[in-house]
Amino acid sequence: MKEHHCVSIVPLFNHLTEEEQNQVESLILHRHFRKGETVWQPGEDPLLIIVAKGSMKVYMLSGSGREQLLRLLTPGSYEGVNALLGARAQSIYIDTLEETDACLLRKTDFNALLLKTPSLALKLLEMNAQRMADTENQTRFLMMEKVETRLASYLTALSNENEKDTVEIPMKMKDLSAYLGTTPETLSRKLHLLEEKNIIRRKGKKIGIMDREKLREMAEE
Structure with missing residues (x-):
């Protein structure tokens, strides 16, 4: 199998020198899923x-077997740092959404890299802080009483992040509904409601925001 080079595309590693990146690459295990x-x-x-x-x-399973989506991993994204540092993740699962190539790094190798490369440890702290902020944002979504408020807040954040009025949902509707703490049927109804109010225009996963001010007002309700 042709090896794929992950180190250069991961923000956690791409700030390292070429020599340090080569050292990381030598420890990587390449897998296809x-x-x-x-x-x-x-x-x-x-x-x-x-x-x-x-x-x-990346998702959690409740005691009843209900799936709660935590985040999506796309090229350059990573997962597993907390477990490597000793945190227990008893209910965390990671599944592929499509044919996927991945790079894996074992705990002993990762810890050795942290000891040898102080800049890596600092970058890790910075990126974990952002990860915590993202988790807090999702918790805020789930605390919103109305599904339409969660949806409006999500679409507003997605538009702001991409700096565009037309955005593409980066996941299946089933996964988005789980992320927002609702059902696919309810999510579909709420999207249709936003279309009826001429707040958005939807074509598949592409969402055109027609009335940004109204969407923002709904997100703040």
Whole structure:
């Protein structure tokens, strides 16, 4: 299998010198996963998982088996740092959403890199702080009483992030509904309602924001 180079596309590593990047690359395990394959689940050895091509979803399972999407991983994204640093993730699962190439780094190798490369440890702190902020944003979504408020807030944030009035939902509607804490049927109804009010225009996963001010007002309700 042709190897894929993850180090240069990951913000965690791409600030390193060429020599340091080559050192990281020498420790990487290259894997190809089929669509729908579980990459990591509770009880397995900690790994740093980097997406080179394709996508994955990180989710939790409740005691009743209900899935709660935490985040999506796209090329350059990574997961597993908390487990590598000793945090227990008893209910975290990582599955592929499509054919995916990934790079894996074992705990012993990762810890050795942190000791040898102080700048890597600092970058890790910076990126984990952003990860915590993203998690807080999702928690804020779920605390909003109305589904339409969560949806409006999500679309507003997505538009601001991309600096465009036309955005593409970066996940399946099933996963978006889980992310927003609702059902696919309810999400579909709320999107249709926004269309009827001429706030958005939807074509598949592409959403055109027609009335940004009204959408912002709904997000703040």
